[in-house]
Amino acid sequence: MDAQVHELKLLVTKAVRMLERIELLDNNGHVSVRIPGADRFLINSRKASRASLTVHDIVMCDMEGRLVEGDSEPPSEFHIHTEIYRRRADVGSVIHNHPHYQTVLGIADIPLKPVFGVGAFVRDVPMFEDSSLINTRELGEQVAEKLGKASSVLLRHHGTVVASENVQSAFTISVFLEENAKKQYDAALLGPNMRVLEGDNLERTRSSNWQPSIIQKLWTYHQEKAEKQGALNGIEDDKEDDHR
Known part of the structure; x- marks a missing residue:
């Protein structure tokens, strides 16, 4: 269990660092993972910088958030x-x-549409209207209910929530949603005749662009790019030891 928890902490830390590097997270935002077989989850701590997060900044909580x-x-x-x-x-x-383009489209009251190959899985992304911090159980319940069985919900004026089977797929959905939103935003600037993916073409594109191999390919790409740029340096360092 200790080895499994450490690997999950490492995944969460990498995801936070990588999302911050591509500006889907800023000084706020969070990534969590459920610990298999336990009513526990891991999440980056409130006080830790997303830019310099280490595995020692990942905390374990029960399903009450304790x-x-x-x-x-x-x-x-x-x-x-x-x-x-x-x-x-x-x-x-x-x-x-806290992605830029999805949030901007939400502010403009423009629904997200599938307009780009990797964004073909976008369909009826629900909108949550309360823009405040989701810092009560009641608000959390409302967000979860609005999400329903979808993979993402847009929080108007605030950001997004993504839910998936594991860290890598949740990361991939996060990246693909924003890539799709960028294309939709830019296309909207060019005129009213935007062509969206639909019908059989949409279904073929959706099935071909959402495969385990593509999820792993995207994760590996961002991990290797982050490593090359030094964005994952010190990821397992103990910051307290550094100051002794």
């Missing part, structure tokens, strides 16, 4: 994670992002 392991509290919006995990046995990872 700290089980770690020396810092979870983010105040942990209710997003706990309430989705309660309702969705199929979900193993939840990410709360």
Whole structure:
């Protein structure tokens, strides 16, 4: 179990660092993963910088958000994670992002549409209207209910929530949604005759662009690019040791 938990902490840390590098996270936002076979989850701590997060900044909580392991509290919006995990046995990872283009489209009241190959899985992304911090159980329940069986919900004026089976697939959905939103935004600037994916073409594109091999390929690409740029340096360092 200790080795498994460490590997999950490492995945969460990498995902946070990589999402921050591509500006889907900023000084806020969080990634969690459910610990298999236990009513526990791991999440980046509230106080830790997303840019310099290490595995020592990942805390373990129960499904009430109470700290089980770690020396810092979870983010105040942990209710997003706990309430989705309660309702969705199929979900193993939840990410709360602050992406630019999806948020802008939401502000403009423009629904997300499948316009790009890797965004072909976009369909009827629900909109949550309360833009405040999701820092109560009641708000967490409302977000989870709005998400339903979907993989993403847009929080108007705020950001997005992504839920999927594991960290790598939740990361991939996060990246693909924003890539699709960028294309939709740019195409909207060129005129009213936007062509969206639909019908058989949409279904073929959707099935061909959402495969385990593509999820792993995207994760590996971003991990190797982050490593090359030094964005994953010190990921397993103990910051307290560095100051002794």
